[in-house]
Amino acid sequence: MSVLACETTEILTFTGYEGGKVEIRCPYESRYEEQNKYLCRGECPVLNKDIPVESGSPAKDRRFSLTDDRTTRIFTVTITDLRTEDQGKYWCSVRTGLGTYDKYTEINLEIKPVLACETTEILTFTGYEGGKVEIRCPYESGYEEQNKYLCRGECPVLNKDIPVESGSPAKDRRFSLTDDRTTHIFTVTITDLRTEDQGKHWCGVRTGLGTYDKYTEINLEIKPVLASETTEILTFTGYEGGKVEIRCPYESGYEEQNKYLCRGECSVLNKDIPVESGSPAKDRRFSLTDDRTTHIFTVTITDLRTEDQGKYWCGVRTGRGKLDKYTEINLEIKPGKSEYSV
Template sequence: MKSLCSVLLTFCTALSSLSGAAGFHVFGYEGRDVNVSCHYDEGYQGYEKYLCRNGCGDSDVLIMTGQTKKGRYSIYDDKKARKSTVTISDLRASDSGTYWCGVTRTGKDLYNEVKLEIRQDSCCDHVTEKESHDGGSVSFSCPYESENQNNLKYFCRGTQPSTCLQQALVTSDNEHNGQFTLTDDKEIRKFTVNISSLTQKDSGSYLCGVHRNNGFNVFAAIKLEVKEWCCVKSHNMSGIVGHAVTLQCPYLPKHKNNRKFLCKGDHHKNCRDVITSKSRFSMQDDVSSSLFSVTISGLEAGDAGTYWCVSDSQWGIGNYTKIQLSVVSDITVETNSTHPSTKHVKDVVLYVVVTVSAVSLIVIFALVIACKYKRHKVQGAEVNTYRSKPNTSEEAMGGVDIYENQEVVQYAKPMKSGQQNACSQYDNEGEDQPDYENITEDIYCNQSFHQGYNR
């Protein structure tokens, strides 16, 4: 019985020691790391330190200074500062709870109570949406509670509170950083962040953060969309060198008394007014139609480019017209206006003309051969009237001088009796005539040709 009372007394004393220790809170985010730092008194530098949970029995000890690292836990003892620090990595929701920083000593150990709270690493339930345009600026207002009036304020990009302070773009301690400016008005408990010279790359999520000495830092979520600097109208025009072209520029009725101008350049930021710098540019303003026009006379190749019709000197979004002007020569216009089908038709016509010409040449050549043959035949008949009839067919064909031209002999042989009969046969039948081996045969079968020639 005595031994049992002794054990109970020891257990009760340990619980009393644990529960009576001074405690503090630590906050962390899921998936991140957290440091649990515990101070100890002078004289305990050489003692063993550890971190435990629950009743801190042997199975509840998570890590000791002799181990340095154990699973997700690591420990470091800064004896000069008399502070032991345990780092818990890859935090989980189940890590929330009560811990004890212990110092091993003879008899009763020393303990400090630590309450660890874990949250998801995301923000927030409400998101403020903002829009702006390329080249413009935008401001965000971030209110805070009076208790945080003197605390650090900061602004970061992203949605993760755990890294926001480390990756802050601007803070209340460093109010200017490039395109970012932070202004803290403590009287109305609101700090304002301004972003200038916006580009579309600045689109995304941001966090306004307020540091707290105890507990989680306070955040407000913002989503920014930077749109392309757009225009009322945007269209293309084309002009011819040496001619005139007129650019039409509509404007808002409320700008009727504003100065209007035509600006040339790839971007409105670097364009220049051409109406005042070039005498070939003239402008007319039709207030009743809310339209001004600019006429460019004696168009030159160098006039090609991007123009901006502006009626708002502040270059407000949507208060201008963008015109892309191209300049071409007469030859270029004629060439460009030629439709591919037109070229195809020209090629077909050329082919037909060439083909017809070739056939005509062949027909003419055949007619020439036929005429020569007919002349030779007539001359041969005249000679035969002065001399006796030849005994052979070769003598009936005439003298040697008539056939000195071998080409005539080759292409203009007289028809044989069989061929004449064939001509008569086709004329009687009235059917389609077959193709002839020699075009002269076709010519001599044509009775109209003989009649015309004999005349």
């Protein structure tokens, strides 16, 4: 099925925050790898197009940039320092070079205000026991130089439980904080996740104005690492011609063991294993990396095909004369179009 063009009635929606950034990912059809790609703003008529950025040329608006991944056939437009006036209609566009109309995919860009202490919206992040999670905290323009921190629990005015704050060593070494002052988003990374990490947190910004700090409420969910006895199935989605990353959490204690992806029913004998750590992949479209710190190994599949759809298993060699550890995976392959949100 072809990438959405100008006659489509489907619209892709992306969401960003004021002062932050958004990445608009635009799939396109095979055979247009060498053609120029661009983002068109507004109604995008045949003449007098408003094109803030196009591949091969300097961006007319320096907040816009464009990269083209010709392997996955997806080009990405990044917009930084988002403003309310950026909201509205755009078009992912491909020069056809065939004397015909360019190819278009309609985009709707929503810009939300940065969440502050008075918000009723709660951001939810999910991690796995033994793994890591990245909590992304947007903040308003004007607070770039102020300290940022994560506050745990109810976070009263006095006696705050602050495991990490910018400018100071973390009180809990599992926590780290980085601040991107260009996008106005600071990120708190928590490693070696534990069940007791679950619950309410607050992204905090020191105002330095003698007033209350700015807060965004966070709900952190910690899930157990899925093993062979689980009834939960993880679902991953990819697009024809693109790639997908299957992230497989595993229990502590298996850092040194081999990991693999098993295709189909994965019987005890005659396993169909396209890729395993420590060995060359049987299918070159498959690759595997193992992050032993977070206890998550990742299988990347490129050049996705419809026949790749179906059941898989994340497998861990136990090396203990027992059955390997498994997590069931369902992989869905969709036609060459995509819906992404930030």
